[in-house]
Amino acid sequence: MSEVITEVTRLSKERVAVVSGPNLAREIAEKQQAASVIANTDVIGCELGGAVKNVIALAVGLASGMGLGHTATALLATRGLAETARLGTILGAGPLTFSGLAGVGDLITTCSSPLSRNRTFGEHLGQGMTVDEAAITTKQMAEGVKSSAALLALAHRYGVEMPISEVVVDVIKGRIDVRQAAERLMARAPRPRLIGPVRQSILGDGPCAVQNPLLLRQAVRHAVCERSTGRGAPWPTPTPTGSM
Numbered sequence: 001m002s003e004v005i006t007e008v009t010r011l012s013k014e015r016v017a018v019v020s021g022p023n024l025a026r027e028i029a030e031k032q033q034a035a036s037v038i039a040n041t042d043v044i045g046c047e048l049g050g051a052v053k054n055v056i057a058l059a060v061g062l063a064s065g066m067g068l069g070h071t072a073t074a075l076l077a078t079r080g081l082a083e084t085a086r087l088g089t090i091l092g093a094g095p096l097t098f099s100g101l102a103g104v105g106d107l108i109t110t111c112s113s114p115l116s117r118n119r120t121f122g123e124h125l126g127q128g129m130t131v132d133e134a135a136i137t138t139k140q141m142a143e144g145v146k147s148s149a150a151l152l153a154l155a156h157r158y159g160v161e162m163p164i165s166e167v168v169v170d171v172i173k174g175r176i177d178v179r180q181a182a183e184r185l186m187a188r189a190p191r192p193r194l195i196g197p198v199r200q201s202i203l204g205d206g207p208c209a210v211q212n213p214l215l216l217r218q219a220v221r222h223a224v225c226e227r228s229t230g231r232g233a234p235w236p237t238p239t240p241t242g243s244m
Contacts, residue, residue, distance in 0.1 A: 002043045018046040020102040022109035024116070037102045045097030048088045049106055052165070054144030055151060056080030057110040057118035059164045059185060062171065064119070065126020066182050076164060076185060077111045083162045087151075090158045118142040125171060126178055145172055 002016045021036040028034055039046040059080065060073045084107070085098045097103055110116045121142035124134035135141055148169045155162045167184050170176045176184070 002047060013043070016043060018043050018050075018102075020046040020050045020106060022101060022105040024109060024113060026115050035101055035105065037100065039097075039102065042094045042097045044091050045088050045093030046102040048091065048093060049084060049098055049103040051143075051147055052080070052084040052087065052151060053107040053110045054118045054142065055148045055165050055168050056083070056107060056144075057116055058122040058125070058142065058144045058148070058168050058172075060111040061116075061119040061122020061124075062126040062168070062178065062181060063122075063185060065123035066178055068182065068186075072186065073111065077107060080111075080164050081107055083164055087155050087158070087160045087162065090160055118144045121145065122168075128178065131172055131174075144168070148172060 002013070002018060005011065005016050006013055018039050019036055020039065021034070023034045023036060037046060056077060060076050063072045063076055081098060081104055084103065085095055088098060089095055110118055113119065117138060117140055121134050121138050121144075124137050125131070129137065131145065135145075148165060149172075152162060152165045152169050155165065164185065167176070167181050171178070171181050
């Protein structure tokens, strides 16, 4: 959306900000406490976190509707965060954005609250309803139903693996039934969950593999700064091994 705004208004990117976070419309209407992030340094990360969490919440609702239990839904939410971070990192988002309110905070709320349209819609699908029946029962369309295919197409364009999103799209388009969806959602092989430069720093499997611990120190500095001031320190450009 920020790209559309800059294109239509001809404003510079620096003048565009994003408001995101774990907020539920009904609670805001009831004037309950809200938690928002206003970002203009990592617009991509905030926007992507707000979009992908809807798709993951559909998957969590789907699992809940099939009676898979809390362990399964926690597993999907965790893997969903990894999917979000993988795509976001490729698109230029700061990896640590997804550990804050605009990332995991928004994801937890949308995946766990009965007020969440996307989770509720997914539950109806998991109980055997069609997309049209779920829309009638929910009385409103969940954002993830419309955005899931576009997000998956974006992931395919950049070669990013998003298996949970693939299952959601296949269910919505009627390519698989809920039994097949459950099998695919639970069949994912285990793998490391650290992503991006932080993963490369710790595990040493990329161009930032550190004999030089600069990047890891920068990651910690970013996290501490974000917690103490509400704003993360600038994310460093990865430094190839052996350059220092």
